Amino acid sequence: MAVGSQLVGIATGVAVKKVSDALISRLWRKTRRNEPPADPSAPGTPWGDAIAWAVASGIAVAVGRLVATRGTARAVTKVTGRVPEGMEPPTPKGVRRD
Numbered sequence: 001m002a003v004g005s006q007l008v009g010i011a012t013g014v015a016v017k018k019v020s021d022a023l024i025s026r027l028w029r030k031t032r033r034n035e036p037p038a039d040p041s042a043p044g045t046p047w048g049d050a051i052a053w054a055v056a057s058g059i060a061v062a063v064g065r066l067v068a069t070r071g072t073a074r075a076v077t078k079v080t081g082r083v084p085e086g087m088e089p090p091t092p093k094g095v096r097r098d
Helices: 003-032 047-080
Strands: none
Touching: 003 047
Protein backbone atom coordinates (compact mmCIF):
# COMPACT_ATOMS: atom_id res chain seq x y z
CA MET A 1 0.00 0.00 0.00
CA ALA A 2 1.28 3.46 -0.86
CA VAL A 3 2.46 5.77 1.92
CA GLY A 4 -0.20 8.33 0.96
CA SER A 5 -2.93 5.73 1.37
CA GLN A 6 -1.53 4.73 4.74
CA LEU A 7 -1.51 8.35 5.93
CA VAL A 8 -5.09 8.84 4.73
CA GLY A 9 -6.06 5.65 6.56
CA ILE A 10 -4.46 6.80 9.80
CA ALA A 11 -6.05 10.25 9.60
CA THR A 12 -9.42 8.72 8.79
CA GLY A 13 -9.11 6.30 11.71
CA VAL A 14 -8.36 9.10 14.16
CA ALA A 15 -11.27 11.18 12.86
CA VAL A 16 -13.68 8.22 12.98
CA LYS A 17 -12.66 7.45 16.58
CA LYS A 18 -13.20 11.05 17.72
CA VAL A 19 -16.56 11.40 15.99
CA SER A 20 -17.80 8.00 17.14
CA ASP A 21 -16.77 8.67 20.76
CA ALA A 22 -18.61 11.99 20.73
CA LEU A 23 -21.75 10.45 19.23
CA ILE A 24 -21.75 7.47 21.60
CA SER A 25 -21.21 9.73 24.61
CA ARG A 26 -24.11 11.94 23.57
CA LEU A 27 -26.36 8.94 22.97
CA TRP A 28 -25.29 7.40 26.30
CA ARG A 29 -26.20 10.57 28.22
CA LYS A 30 -29.58 10.77 26.48
CA THR A 31 -30.57 7.15 26.99
CA ARG A 32 -28.90 6.30 30.31
CA ARG A 33 -29.27 9.72 31.95
CA ASN A 34 -25.73 9.58 33.37
CA GLU A 35 -22.15 10.00 32.21
CA PRO A 36 -20.54 7.27 30.12
CA PRO A 37 -17.84 5.22 31.86
CA ALA A 38 -14.52 7.08 31.88
CA ASP A 39 -12.64 3.76 31.85
CA PRO A 40 -14.82 0.74 31.11
CA SER A 41 -11.99 -1.62 32.12
CA ALA A 42 -11.64 -0.10 35.61
CA PRO A 43 -12.69 -2.46 38.42
CA GLY A 44 -15.20 0.09 39.75
CA THR A 45 -17.16 0.25 36.48
CA PRO A 46 -20.25 -1.98 36.63
CA TRP A 47 -20.10 -4.91 34.21
CA GLY A 48 -23.30 -3.89 32.45
CA ASP A 49 -21.96 -0.41 31.73
CA ALA A 50 -18.57 -1.73 30.62
CA ILE A 51 -20.08 -4.27 28.22
CA ALA A 52 -22.67 -1.82 26.86
CA TRP A 53 -19.93 0.74 26.21
CA ALA A 54 -17.68 -1.83 24.53
CA VAL A 55 -20.47 -3.03 22.25
CA ALA A 56 -21.58 0.51 21.33
CA SER A 57 -17.98 1.61 20.70
CA GLY A 58 -17.21 -1.41 18.56
CA ILE A 59 -20.27 -0.94 16.40
CA ALA A 60 -19.71 2.80 16.01
CA VAL A 61 -16.05 2.45 15.05
CA ALA A 62 -16.77 -0.40 12.61
CA VAL A 63 -19.58 1.51 10.89
CA GLY A 64 -17.49 4.69 10.82
CA ARG A 65 -14.55 2.88 9.23
CA LEU A 66 -16.84 1.27 6.67
CA VAL A 67 -18.36 4.62 5.70
CA ALA A 68 -14.93 6.29 5.53
CA THR A 69 -13.36 3.48 3.52
CA ARG A 70 -16.18 3.32 1.00
CA GLY A 71 -16.26 7.11 0.69
CA THR A 72 -12.52 7.25 0.12
CA ALA A 73 -12.70 4.44 -2.44
CA ARG A 74 -15.50 6.22 -4.29
CA ALA A 75 -13.50 9.49 -4.35
CA VAL A 76 -10.33 7.73 -5.56
CA THR A 77 -12.33 5.95 -8.27
CA LYS A 78 -13.83 9.25 -9.46
CA VAL A 79 -10.44 10.96 -9.56
CA THR A 80 -8.38 8.14 -11.08
CA GLY A 81 -11.03 6.17 -12.93
CA ARG A 82 -9.80 2.99 -11.22
CA VAL A 83 -10.94 1.12 -8.14
CA PRO A 84 -8.26 1.28 -5.41
CA GLU A 85 -5.96 -1.73 -5.18
CA GLY A 86 -7.42 -4.47 -3.02
CA MET A 87 -10.97 -3.18 -3.43
CA GLU A 88 -11.79 -4.74 -6.77
CA PRO A 89 -15.21 -6.36 -6.93
CA PRO A 90 -15.23 -10.13 -6.50
CA THR A 91 -14.73 -12.18 -9.63
CA PRO A 92 -17.80 -14.26 -10.57
CA LYS A 93 -17.33 -18.00 -10.22
CA GLY A 94 -15.79 -19.59 -13.27
CA VAL A 95 -14.40 -16.30 -14.66
CA ARG A 96 -10.63 -15.83 -14.75
CA ARG A 97 -9.00 -12.48 -14.18
CA ASP A 98 -5.86 -11.99 -16.25
